[in-house]
Amino acid sequence: MSARTVPSGPPGTASSASPAVGRALDILLYLAGRPGLVQAATLARDLGVPRSSAYHILTVLADRGFVTYVPSEQAYGLGVSSFEVGSAYLRHEPLERLARPLLRTVASRLGQTVHLGILHGAETVYLLKERPPARTGDIDIALVTDVGVRLPAHLTANGRAILAHTSEAQLRALFSRPGDLTTRTGRGPRSLKELTAELDRERRRGWSQEVELVSPGFCSMGAAAFDHNERPVAAISTTWRRHHAPHDTEEVREALAQGAARLTTALSGHIPATGGGWAARPGQCVANAPSSR
Helix, strand or coil, X not given: CCCCCCCCCCCCCHHHHCHHHHHHHHHHHHHHCCCCCECHHHHHXXXXXXXXXXXXXXXXXXXXXXXXXXXXXXXXXXXXXXXXXXXXXHCCHHHHHHHHHHHHHHHHXXXXXXXXXXXXXXXXXXXXXXXXXXXXXXXXXXXXXXXXXXXXXXXXXXXXXXXXXXXHHHHHHHCCCCXXXXXXXXXXXXXXXXXXXXXXXXXXXXXXXXXXXXXXXXXXXXXXXXXXXCXXXXXXXXXXXXXXXXXXXXXXXXXHHHHHHHHHHHCCCCCCCCCCCCXXXXXXXXXXXXXXX
């Protein structure tokens, strides 16, 4: 959101009665509307805030985790707490109500269990789990995913589909500490640099996949749904046995892509012009897939 569109509010509103609170909210809205990092001087100029006030508010917001400061660029971006507030909103019933019939359609088409997930900090939280009408096989017995389950987002196809469209500054905020990039099977990215490179490939090709990063013998594919600012808000994913795939991965990709696109439309969102349209053909679920080690 630019400085011209940040609402200042009429005299007598909470913003004028509590200038620091109003300015803090204006700063968060401003950062939310920018595609990358912003220097404090630029932010203060665009919002018409004294530099001293801008630095003070940014310091408080950084202490609370709502913004993150990147020393190498001397600039700010949204922090983990901002993600958590957004995720809390998305966890409410409207998102689930809109997504449930779409997941039911995808699950029925594939004959596989399908999930809806969001980010909560650096974790994937599964909000919905939809099984096909006539489920066969025992895949659910071995799956660790269920409603309410949290898993490291960098290991799940659901989480990676969202992370692939997350800014580098926000990735740094999510995975800034040693040990953030955990592993469950000995596979997966071991550094932020490696994760960023993998996510960049997934963003450009338009789909996310993990091979035995969560559970041995299983692989997953995920597609993101977007809001009106072309930002990822949730993802639809499915998991199957690596050596007993019931469908060609192209068919899985198309089903997930259509489900995610319909959820994007239901949310009044927009798919990004590049990287969100699933234009590239997916690879097979094999051990040398880009997301496996």
